[in-house]
Amino acid sequence: xxxxxxxxxxxxxxxxxxxxxxxxxxxxxxxxxxxxxxxxxxxxxxxxxxxxxxxxxxxxxxxxxxxxxxxxxxxxxxxxxxxxxxxxxxxxxxxxxxxxxxxxxxxxxxxxxxxxxxxxxxxxxxxxxxxxxxxxxxx
Numbered sequence: 001x002x003x004x005x006x007x008x009x010x011x012x013x014x015x016x017x018x019x020x021x022x023x024x025x026x027x028x029x030x031x032x033x034x035x036x037x038x039x040x041x042x043x044x045x046x047x048x049x050x051x052x053x054x055x056x057x058x059x060x061x062x063x064x065x066x067x068x069x070x071x072x073x074x075x076x077x078x079x080x081x082x083x084x085x086x087x088x089x090x091x092x093x094x095x096x097x098x099x100x101x102x103x104x105x106x107x108x109x110x111x112x113x114x115x116x117x118x119x120x121x122x123x124x125x126x127x128x129x130x131x132x133x134x135x136x137x138x139x
Contacts, residue, residue, distance in 0.1 A: 001036045009035065010050065018059040024051050026108070033101065040100040041092055048085060 009031040017023035024047040032043035063069040092100055 005035060014055070014059075017056060018062070023056075024048070025104075029104070039097045040104065041097065044089070044092060048089075 009028060012031070013023040013027040016027050025044075028047040028050065029040070029043045032038045032046055033040060036043070038046065060069060060074070064071075095103070
């Protein structure tokens with residue numbers, strides 16, 4: 001695959017990340033599997049490599065500027081990601097590519113169903129209410 005394909009995958013993931021807070025697992029990994037014809041483990045490793053740099057910094061800054069960023073929660077999530085990515089990678093490498101691809105599809109279907117069937121009022125105030133004991137960043 002040419003560098004332009006990877007650049008376009010990154011651009012699309014960046015736009016969707018800025019819109020929805022998604023990128024690696026939901027956009028980049030499937031694009032690498034289906035467009036670049038990578039095995040799931042290689043696609044996941046490549047996605048994690050792309051995310052090593054502070055690629056979300058510009059998007060996060062825009063949310064911070066408007067008071068829509070919970071810095072404490074984000075840092076806690078980052079700590080969990082730091083540990084969890086290694087655990088997930090070890091587990092992923094134990095699975096056959098077809099099993100991993102199917103497990104990922106089930107995961108996405110469950111998330112999609114939850115998002116589809118959630119009532120509008122289910123979490124209306126959750127995003128604006130700070131978590132107990134976790135500071136928010138309001139400029």
